[in-house]
Amino acid sequence: MRIGFIGLGVMGRPMAQHLIVAGHQLYLYRVKPRSAHLVESGATACTSASEVARSAEVIILMLPDTPDVEHVLFGEDGVLEGVEPGKLIIDMSSISPLATKDFAARLDARGCEYLDAPVSGGEVGAKAASLTIMVGGKPEVFGRAKPLFEKMGKNITLIGGVGDGQVAKVANQIVVALNIQAVSEALRFAARAGADPAVVRQALMGGFAASRVLEVHGERMISESFEPGFRIRLHHKDLSLALDSAQLLELMLPNTAMVHQLMNGALSKGLGDKDHSALIEAL
Ligand code: NAD
Secondary structure, eight states, X not given: OEEEEEOOSTTHHHHHHHHHHTTOEEEEEOOOGGGHHHHHTTOEEOSSHHHHHHHOSEEEEOOSSHHHHHHHHHSTTXXXXXXXXXXXXXXXXXXXHHHHHHXXXXXXXXXXXXXXXOEESHHHHHHTTOEEEEEESOHHHHHHHHHHHHHHEEEEXXXXXXXXXXXXXXXXXXXXHHHHHHHHHHHHHHHHTTSOHHHHHHXXXXXXXXXXXXXXXXXXXXXXXXXOSSBHHHHHHHHHHHXXXXXXXXXXXXXXXXXXXXXXXXXXXXXXXXXXGGGXXXX
16 A cells, blocks of 8 residues: 655654555655665655655654644645545544544545544554554544554554544543652652662552553663653643643543643753653652
């Protein structure tokens, strides 16, 4: 299949690589030195998002935030300028559920199909092709995209209509953020009270407090290795999406709001481009 891939960052690079290895012809934007190996593996570098859209039948986006997706889809030289009816746009970025519905409607007016398919599992999951993929869209369109998702992920769920994949991802980010905060407080407490936090983490891994966050990020916190991974800046964006939605829905999310404030603090300390496990530094 001819597949466009726009957004070749921490996540997009390995995801695109899996599709190349599966035998698909990829059209990429923007290729930088860190993604040049994909072209060496047989992919084509394009000079704009519209060129990608003209060349490919399915166009996948893996961009940082809502304004980036809007710009790539509808800005100058964007996807809309290159698409024809029948093409499928899959947004795998984590962005606003509300904006997603608007983007899908604008592309539907052009005769194009749209899926939101944000992921969980991080860089490790992207490299291992074991991402959790949360999809919103029509069942028949999901069926068309599923073989591609299976090259990038393992736990693939059609949550509901367009936007519902992003809703699930926001829910995921609330759980992860609050879990990071809980692990940070527990490890800080253990250290200050005189116990070895590495041993405490090991002990906790066998009981009810066990989690992927305690396992992976607990280890990062103890060794103070905060290279991203998932940047605090991006997780801050996800909690902003949660709180914006909560405001519209008149819903109370007190602990999400509190961790969002701690992330504001981390950003003000210049920690925005560190891994989100560095939230412990805000304590
Ligand atoms: P990243 O910042 O590493 O990569 C984003 C890429 O998009 C960069 O290469 C950037 O150059 C490119 N880009 C930005 N604007 C562009 C434009 N106009 N045209 C073409 N390319 C453009 O981010 P990431 O960590 O890969 O995350 C991507 C998305 O996946 C985000 O929405 C993030 O929240 C989500 N996500 C990330 C992780 C993770 O662990 N890193 C996990 C799950 C979900």
